[in-house]
Amino acid sequence: MSASATAQGPAAHGTVVKAAFAMAMLADRALAQVKPADAVVAGRLFGANATLQTLFVQADDLIRQGVKADRGLAAVYLAALALGFPDDAQAAARRSPLHRIVTGREGGTEQPQAGLASRRAYDPPMGAVVGGFRPSARRWWVAVGGVAALFLLVSHLLWSTAVNDLQRDLRGARSAVEDMGQSWSY
Known part of the structure; x- marks a missing residue:
């Protein structure tokens, strides 16, 4: 991935490296739960700088960019934080702004709407008949x-x-x- 991104320019290469870093941190987190000795993927790929704090700093950089942020990279970071760090408070604080970037809403400056994950989260499934019955x-x-x-x-x-x-x-x-x-x- 890195070699093909290098041909597209330094910006594409940087994006691929950041995405690979997020995926390596997710892999380390998953391996740490199964075989802690094997949780060295990020360290082997990125050296001593491969820390969880680096992942949070890079996520913060995306959040600061707002609507100008790369949506694909934001999606990778959102997935890594949601899958690998569901109970981490620092990860939880970054998930909502990253989700707003991925969905294209107001660049991370608005407050989340009562925990609504997506605007379509409460739409009825395809083919469902919407009724007026609401229990009270x-x-x-x-x-x-x-x-x-x-x-x-x-x-x-x-x-x-x-x-x-x-x-x-x-x-x-x-x-x-x-x-x-x-x-x-x-």
Whole structure:
């Protein structure tokens, strides 16, 4: 890659070298998780300057360039930071501005829109029928209230039916006791 880029000029060669550096750092990060002894790709290719901080400095240079930055190189850096360093705070701080460069939005000066990864992230899939049904809490509260009211109605009817025979027997016993001339209450 480096030899073919040299023929295209120093700018193309520099871009290819920076992309290769980002990919080497990603390879080292992946190898460090599997076989730490083999995580020397960037060191062999780029010498003692192959540090994570160098990767961050180069990403910062791209971010400073804004809309003038090379989108392809920004995509390589974005992929390397997202894949190799998902939990790193310094990498996370650079991913959003790099994403704005890759997507062509305002050169990295605007704030991210509520974590929206892409403008098309919430578009429905191809061929999907878009409906107007959106769940709301009000519907759930109405459903819970309806279930509670139905429960009370059914339990009242069951209780009335079960107690009706007992009340009839008690009325009969009371009238029999009162017919004998005795008081029903103590």
